[in-house]
Amino acid sequence: MVTKIGLDLGYANITLSDVMAEIYREPSVALIYKNARPDARRVISVGEEAVNSDGEAIGGADGILVRPFKNGLLFDQQLTQEIINNAIKAVKPAENIRCIVGIPSDFLPKQEKELFSMLSEAGVDTSLSVVRSVAAIIGAGYSPSISVISVNVGAQSTEVAVMHKGEIIYLSKSAIGGEDFDKAVKDYILKQGDVNISLQVARAIKERLGAVWKGKPNDSIDIEGTLSLTGNRLRMSVATEDIVGVFEPPLKELIDAIVDAVKRIPADMCADIVENGIVLTGGGAELYGIEVLLSKVLGLPVTKPQGAIDCVAKGLSRINGFLPANLKLNNKNITNQISKYYEGSKK
Numbered sequence: 001m002v003t004k005i006g007l008d009l010g011y012a013n014i015t016l017s018d019v020m021a022e023i024y025r026e027p028s029v030a031l032i033y034k035n036a037r038p039d040a041r042r043v044i045s046v047g048e049e050a051v052n053s054d055g056e057a058i059g060g061a062d063g064i065l066v067r068p069f070k071n072g073l074l075f076d077q078q079l080t081q082e083i084i085n086n087a088i089k090a091v092k093p094a095e096n097i098r099c100i101v102g103i104p105s106d107f108l109p110k111q112e113k114e115l116f117s118m119l120s121e122a123g124v125d126t127s128l129s130v131v132r133s134v135a136a137i138i139g140a141g142y143s144p145s146i147s148v149i150s151v152n153v154g155a156q157s158t159e160v161a162v163m164h165k166g167e168i169i170y171l172s173k174s175a176i177g178g179e180d181f182d183k184a185v186k187d188y189i190l191k192q193g194d195v196n197i198s199l200q201v202a203r204a205i206k207e208r209l210g211a212v213w214k215g216k217p218n219d220s221i222d223i224e225g226t227l228s229l230t231g232n233r234l235r236m237s238v239a240t241e242d243i244v245g246v247f248e249p250p251l252k253e254l255i256d257a258i259v260d261a262v263k264r265i266p267a268d269m270c271a272d273i274v275e276n277g278i279v280l281t282g283g284g285a286e287l288y289g290i291e292v293l294l295s296k297v298l299g300l301p302v303t304k305p306q307g308a309i310d311c312v313a314k315g316l317s318r319i320n321g322f323l324p325a326n327l328k329l330n331n332k333n334i335t336n337q338i339s340k341y342y343e344g345s346k347k
């Protein structure tokens with residue numbers, strides 16, 4: 001028996017899905033000792049446990065939380081390995097694990113090789129890769145042969161894949177993501193009230209109160225910050241209506257990235273693609289009303305599937321589900337062959 005899983009390694013979250021679409025999601029962070037020399041470094045904990053060890057930002061006086069991916073690329077092997085090991089533990093002691101891992105569209109072959117070898121180290125028997133924005137469409141419940149624009153908004157980046165009848169005709173990655181929305185909240189609160197808040201607090205405000213279209217019920221949240229002049233601590237309350245309009249600058253960047261992709265669609269493919277429009281996934285898509293706003297501004301249908309944040313991982317495990325059990329490939333990128341395998345599985 002093959003244990004088929006999908007794994008999405010994001011800057012903010014590592015998400016694993018099995019073929020039943022059971023989701024395991026943890027922050028992709030490791031807690032390490034702040035002053036350890038790089039060669040003597042030891043990971044204290046990873047994931048949720050690391051985040052919860054001491055509030056959000058630091059793990060006590062001696063610890064520091066580190067995210068080992070930047071712009072979707074690995075920059076710290078040791079920490080990445082620990083985070084991957086921890087995720088794969090969720091399906092252990094299963095044997096014969098076949099994992100499809102999501103990769104950014106600009107992943108270099110060298111990085112892909114490193115990732116495959118880390119998966120093997122973590123106990124994965126067979127590893128394959130698929131570009132995340134393509135997997136996201138399948139995770140949203142569509143056939144791989146669809147014509148559509150996939151927009152996956154992560155924490156640090158947005159990836160756009162334009163698909164026509166199952167072929168990828170355009171792929172792009174832009175450095176705009178959920179963190180830019182956090183920064184917009186932080187900057188706004190500093191400008192309005194001379195109060196400094198951490199990016200973690202800004203993120204909490206965004207996730208709880210953020211809205212870019214009307215209809216979100218009013219709510220408020222108590223936060224802590226420091227007065228920028230004196231450095232004195234201050235508690236204050238922020239309400240939904242206080243942050244209306246805050247997200248305009250990052251939204252504009254997001255819209256520009258999508259428009260760039262739309263402009264590149266060849267005229268003869270336009271009708272098919274425009275009919276289905278955009279499928280919006282990733283944690284950034286969870287912002288209230290973003291699908292309505294994008295649809296109005298771009299004049300295209302925009303669909304936000306349930307559980308948009310987990311669509312990449314779900315898609316990867318679904319793809320794994322329709323690959324033949326006796327597939328002989330290992331350590332290969334199969335993005336361009338998904339439609340073929342899908343059609344084959346229906347015969």
Ligand SMILES: Nc1ncnc2c1ncn2[C@@H]1O[C@H](COP(=O)(O)OP(=O)(O)OP(=O)(O)O)[C@@H](O)[C@H]1O
Pocket residue numbers: 009010011012013014071072153154155156157158177178179203206207208210282283284285286287288309
């Ligand atoms: N309800 C919400 N409203 C707004 N933003 C949200 C909400 N829930 C999650 N997010 C944002 O989603 C982002 C995380 O999304 P996701 O897990 O898709 O990122 P990632 O895959 O780890 O990042 P990347 O794809 O850039 O490597 C964070 O910026 C988070 O604040």
Ligand SMILES: [Mg+2]
Pocket residue numbers: 009010011132153154155282312
């Ligand atoms: Mg992502």
